[in-house]
Amino acid sequence: LLKVEKLSVTFFTPRGTVTAVREASFEISRGEVLGIVGESGCGKSTTAFAVMGYLPTTAETGGSISFEGKDISSLSKEDLRELRGNRIAMVYQDPTTSLNPSMKVGIQVQEVISEHLNLDQTAVDEKVVELFESVGLADADQVGDRYPHELSGGMQQRVMIAMALACDPDLLIMDEPTTGLDVTTEATILDLVASLKERVNAGILYVTHNLGVIARVADRVAVMYAGQTVEQSNVKDLFASPRHPYTSGLLSCVPKPPGTGEVSSRLKRIPGFVYSSQESNVSSCLFAERCPIADSECTTSVPALEIIGQDSQVRCFHSDKVEPDTWGGVEERISRKDVASPIVLTGNEITHQYGKRRKKYMAFGPDMDLPVRALNKIDFEIPQGKTLGIVGESGSGKSTLARAVVGLIKAQDGSLQLHGNELDKTVENRSNEDKSAIQMVFQNPTASLNPKLKI
Numbered sequence: 001l002l003k004v005e006k007l008s009v010t011f012f013t014p015r016g017t018v019t020a021v022r023e024a025s026f027e028i029s030r031g032e033v034l035g036i037v038g039e040s041g042c043g044k045s046t047t048a049f050a051v052m053g054y055l056p057t058t059a060e061t062g063g064s065i066s067f068e069g070k071d072i073s074s075l076s077k078e079d080l081r082e083l084r085g086n087r088i089a090m091v092y093q094d095p096t097t098s099l100n101p102s103m104k105v106g107i108q109v110q111e112v113i114s115e116h117l118n119l120d121q122t123a124v125d126e127k128v129v130e131l132f133e134s135v136g137l138a139d140a141d142q143v144g145d146r147y148p149h150e151l152s153g154g155m156q157q158r159v160m161i162a163m164a165l166a167c168d169p170d171l172l173i174m175d176e177p178t179t180g181l182d183v184t185t186e187a188t189i190l191d192l193v194a195s196l197k198e199r200v201n202a203g204i205l206y207v208t209h210n211l212g213v214i215a216r217v218a219d220r221v222a223v224m225y226a227g228q229t230v231e232q233s234n235v236k237d238l239f240a241s242p243r244h245p246y247t248s249g250l251l252s253c254v255p256k257p258p259g260t261g262e263v264s265s266r267l268k269r270i271p272g273f274v275y276s277s278q279e280s281n282v283s284s285c286l287f288a289e290r291c292p293i294a295d296s297e298c299t300t301s302v303p304a305l306e307i308i309g310q311d312s313q314v315r316c317f318h319s320d321k322v323e324p325d326t327w328g329g330v331e332e333r334i335s336r337k338d339v340a341s342p343i344v345l346t347g348n349e350i351t352h353q354y355g356k357r358r359k360k361y362m363a364f365g366p367d368m369d370l371p372v373r374a375l376n377k378i379d380f381e382i383p384q385g386k387t388l389g390i391v392g393e394s395g396s397g398k399s400t401l402a403r404a405v406v407g408l409i410k411a412q413d414g415s416l417q418l419h420g421n422e423l424d425k426t427v428e429n430r431s432n433e434d435k436s437a438i439q440m441v442f443q444n445p446t447a448s449l450n451p452k453l454k455i
Helices: 044-052 077-083 105-116 121-134 153-164 183-200 211-217 235-240 245-252 296-300 398-406 432-437
Strands: 002-013 016-028 033-037 059-067 088-091 171-175 203-207 220-225 228-234 306-308 312-314 343-354 358-361 364-369 372-383 413-418 421-423
Touching (some): 016 044, 044 171, 044 203, 105 153, 211 235, 220 245, 228 235, 343 398, 372 413
Antiparallel strands (some): 002 016, 002 059, 358 364, 413 421
């Protein structure tokens, strides 16, 4: 269905040349899920955008991308437009920035159907409801009348998947579609991906950095590093016996809860940084500086992607030396002893609701809008030197509690104490010392950083 051979993508910018993809090669058949994994900045998303033909004019591509035997790069704009959304569709990482905030989601799905399918308005409306039902959206006949901000993150992502499936595509590209979703919503989306493969017999390119997700949905895995495909294998073989030291390192970085009687082990890490994308000339293995088994051959020669075994490829001179302990043995995590520590932050019966009760006829009649209870008498304590984890599904109040602690929203009831002193509920009324004592890292850096200012 899709064949990518020695793909390279280079961006020419005022600050220099950036080689985002150096040599990526893989194939996808119908009814198959290929997972692409790797660190941030290794070229996963750029590869996906290259397949869609979404690269800007400042990008120069090499190699070939063939869809059903036709080179996508040679297609005209009209042919490419006909292909996108119809035969090839994409689900983006962040539905918040992908959906138009000023349009109801039903109209946005209708646009895709009207563009590619010759249906009357009644058939289009019915198709939208069917798509919403197929992705597991409750009240499928009413969801289309809502704006994106009226939906949770999981619901927004389901709308994006419904939009991608509108024309029953032959190839579906999913760029980290579950990033930022809670585990229950993520599990539902992954089950949906598995069912799509069987239902529409589509080839799926699944881009992610989460190896747990790959183990669940993928048939084969391509591991990318610094713009290169360094290993490719079926999912069972890759997890059981990785042949590239980078793949082995990624697997060793996955946290594993200790079993009964086992010690809590420290997470391993891959030292150093990804090979610079501004280095255009390559005369060695790109992973050599970070590799624990590298030798002089790795620093003076460029390894090729070679076939090993029946259905595996690896780009390494010493793939036979990769062992489970390549990155070292198990190290016990040193934890603080359970001794009494002073309490840094205390919350007592924190309560908050969104919205107000509204009657149909202003002062009388049935209730139309009821307030949404976000927090209901939450109590917590955080001792010095300890970490308090807050988990729960989307909409359970986790972020609301964090914002209430920082003072970005004013909790309607309850109290906060910092080092035993009463803390004002709004950040504007807090002292500079209190403001600097409590800081927050937000979920979405794209929306948090000012795009007009240098970081």
